[in-house]
Amino acid sequence: MATEEANGDRTPTTPNENSTDNQDExxxxxxxxxxxxxxxxxxxxxxIIGSGIFVSPVGVVANVKSVGLSLVVWFWCGLSATLLALCxxxxxxxxxxxxxxxxxxxxxxxxxxAFLILxxxxxxLTPATVAASSCIFATxxxxxxxxxxxxxxxxxxxxxxxxxxxxxxxxxxxVKAATKIQD
Numbered sequence: 001m002a003t004e005e006a007n008g009d010r011t012p013t014t015p016n017e018n019s020t021d022n023q024d025e026x027x028x029x030x031x032x033x034x035x036x037x038x039x040x041x042x043x044x045x046x047x048i049i050g051s052g053i054f055v056s057p058v059g060v061v062a063n064v065k066s067v068g069l070s071l072v073v074w075f076w077c078g079l080s081a082t083l084l085a086l087c088x089x090x091x092x093x094x095x096x097x098x099x100x101x102x103x104x105x106x107x108x109x110x111x112x113x114a115f116l117i118l119x120x121x122x123x124x125l126t127p128a129t130v131a132a133s134s135c136i137f138a139t140x141x142x143x144x145x146x147x148x149x150x151x152x153x154x155x156x157x158x159x160x161x162x163x164x165x166x167x168x169x170x171x172x173x174x175v176k177a178a179t180k181i182q183d
């Protein structure tokens with residue numbers, strides 16, 4: 001791709017540098033690169049840690065009935081998560097395509113399993129994860145207002161709905177705004 005300047009010289013440019021359409025050199029559509037290193041690390045860290053870390057300790061300690069054993073469980077889970085993250089990084093360097101799980105499954109198993117994974121994530125997993133995280137956040141936000149009794153379920157649901165709508169609006173506004181908030 002090249003552009004002509006006023007003096008007639010042709011200066012090579014990278015795709016998307018001077019064009020508003022996001023087409024690559026083959027005519028395909030490309031995503032803009034708007035998430036930097038800090039944003040990427042923040043997003044991955046947020047996904048890995050999530051809000052489960054604020055709920056899980058109670059369940060682990062209640063079930064193993066020992067602080068020492070619960071630390072062993074947490075260590076084992078952390079080690080397992082680290083090894084799985086390294087495997088995922090290996091896949092990412094082996095199959096350097098955008099699309100995450102979809103691209104990896106498509107490359108490995110074909111288009112039908114990739115399509116099914118994509119829709120399973122879209123319809124089941126992502127909404128359930130967002131709802132659970134929002135409810136956990138709402139519980140922690142409102143709990144100080146009810147120190148001696150249970151938090152009303154309707155209050156948790158309303159705050160969770162507001163959180164979901166707010167985060168959705170921020171993401172609709174733009175990737176840069178969402179990345180700044182995540183950072």
